[in-house]
Amino acid sequence: MSEQHKPAPMVDEVSDFEVLEMAVRELAIEKGLFSAEDHRRWTEYVHSLGPLPAARLVAKAWLDPEYKKLAVTDGVKASLQVGVDWINSPPTGFGTPSDYCALRVLEDTPKLKHVVVCTLCSCYPRPILGQSPEWYRTPNYRRRLVRWPRQVLAEFGLQLAPDVEIRVADSNQKTRYIVLPVRPAGTEGWTEERLAEIVTRDCLIGVAVPKPGVTANAKRPVHPAVHPVHHGH
Amino acid sequence: MSKSQHDRTHHAKKATGIGDPQCFKGEAGRAKFKVGDRVRVKDLPDIFYSRTQTYPRGAVGTVTMPVYESPAPEDEAWDNTDKPEWFYSVKFRQKDLWPDYPDLYANDTVETEFSERWLEKA
Numbered sequence: 618m619s620e621q622h623k624p625a626p627m628v629d630e631v632s633d634f635e636v637l638e639m640a641v642r643e644l645a646i647e648k649g650l651f652s653a654e655d656h657r658r659w660t661e662y663v664h665s666l667g668p669l670p671a672a673r674l675v676a677k678a679w680l681d682p683e684y685k686k687l688a689v690t691d692g693v694k695a696s697l698q699v700g701v702d703w704i705n706s707p708p709t710g711f712g713t714p715s716d717y718c719a720l721r722v723l724e725d726t727p728k729l730k731h732v733v734v735c736t737l738c739s740c741y742p743r744p745i746l747g748q749s750p751e752w753y754r755t756p757n758y759r760r761r762l763v764r765w766p767r768q769v770l771a772e773f774g775l776q777l778a779p780d781v782e783i784r785v786a787d788s789n790q791k792t793r794y795i796v797l798p799v800r801p802a803g804t805e806g807w808t809e810e811r812l813a814e815i816v817t818r819d820c821l822i823g824v825a826v827p828k829p830g831v832t833a834n835a836k837r838p839v840h841p842a843v844h845p846v847h848h849g850h
Numbered sequence: 851m852s853k854s855q856h857d858r859t860h861h862a863k864k865a866t867g868i869g870d871p872q873c874f875k876g877e878a879g880r881a882k883f884k885v886g887d888r889v890r891v892k893d894l895p896d897i898f899y900s901r902t903q904t905y906p907r908g909a910v911g912t913v914t915m916p917v918y919e920s921p922a923p924e925d926e927a928w929d930n931t932d933k934p935e936w937f938y939s940v941k942f943r944q945k946d947l948w949p950d951y952p953d954l955y956a957n958d959t960v961e962t963e964f965s966e967r968w969l970e971k972a
Contacts, residue, residue, distance in 0.1 A: 648858070650858055650859075693869075703869065704867065704868065704869040704872070705867065709862065709866070710862075710865075710866040710867055711862065711865035711866045711867070711868065711869055711870055711873070712865075712869060712870055717869075717870050717871060718869030718870060718871070718872055719871060719917070719918060736903055736905075737901060737903060763905065763947075763960055764905075764948060766944075766958065767955060767958075779954050779955055780957065781957075782957035782958060782959060783955070783957075783958045783959070784941070784958070784959045784960070784961055785958075785959070785960045785961070786960075786961050786962070787903070787960060787961070787962035788962075789901050789902070789903060789962050789963060790901055790917075790920075790923070790937055790962075790963040790964075790965075791870070791871050791917075791918065791920055791937070791963075792917055792918075792939070792963060
């Protein structure tokens with residue numbers, strides 16, 4: 618085989634951390650800590666998660682003061698009503714070493730805005746919010762949010778008045794956080810379903826605030842390409 | 851090498867159906883601090899593993915609530931779950947963490963958690 622005709626590698630690049638994960642996983646399976654089937658089930662479970670239950674929790678709390686009280690005092694119990702059982706839903710039956718069964722719902726007021734980070738790694742309330750966005754895991758966000766929260770929020774397009782207290786919640790231990798934002802004006806008389814639509818993932822992390830008309834699942838316009846590529850072969 | 855006799859599934863057995871940290875409830879005794887207490891974060895050695903960040907060490911904050919009982923991460927990392935302790939959520943003024951934080955935003959705060967061994971009365 619000549620140099621020019623070498624087959625392209627199937628995987629371009631495997632990071633050190635991926636190699637480490639594979640090595641630890643294979644050792645764990647060999648030692649009988651869990652089986653390959655357990656691992657596959659876990660991966661399947663994790664990939665089925667998303668932010669919709671948390672959006673529903675917020676919408677419910679906006680409409681029902683009793684439920685809001687429950688949400689801010691016992692997030693794990695309140696999650697049950699939106700279909701998330703922190704203890705029994707994960708295939709392990711007790712959460713995981715990084716998804717503990719402790720959720721705090723941080724209630725914003727017009728003078729208090731919460732925003733969540735994990736400065737040590739990337740702790741995230743996955744059972745109720747799904748996988749974290751890529752930026753949430755970057756050292757850039759993790760290092761800067763605790764030190765320059767206003768500047769970082771401004772980069773997300775959120776500028777807050779000086780008299781609004783910004784409270785950064787750094788999830789360094791077993792508690793996981795979601796933000797219960799202030800219900801925006803212009804949503805009077807809305808149903809729970811309609812309210813849940815404007816509570817996007819970023820509103821639940823705290824880097825955005827809900828706005829009527831801005832939803833995660835809104836249809837985006839599709840523009841034709843300016844210089845379309847024609848495949849003639 | 852002889853086979854390890856350590857039971858690597860003891861945590862799963864204890865926590866299944868109950869949850870973690872719920873499974874350690876009632877094991878830490880009396881909580882040393884209460885809501886509103888002023889506490890200073892100690893600067894303990896952490897050569898192996900810790901979940902106490904560098905930035906709040908030495909700073910004084912206010913306990914917002916005792917949150918749960920759990921083994922400290924310094925122990926749990928080595929699978930030692932013998933001595934759970936109370937964990938506290940502590941709120942700091944940004945000004946007390948970063949001296950040059952702008953005065954204009956003096957209200958801004960950070961809230962984060964520590965196990966009891968990391969805190970002392972301030």
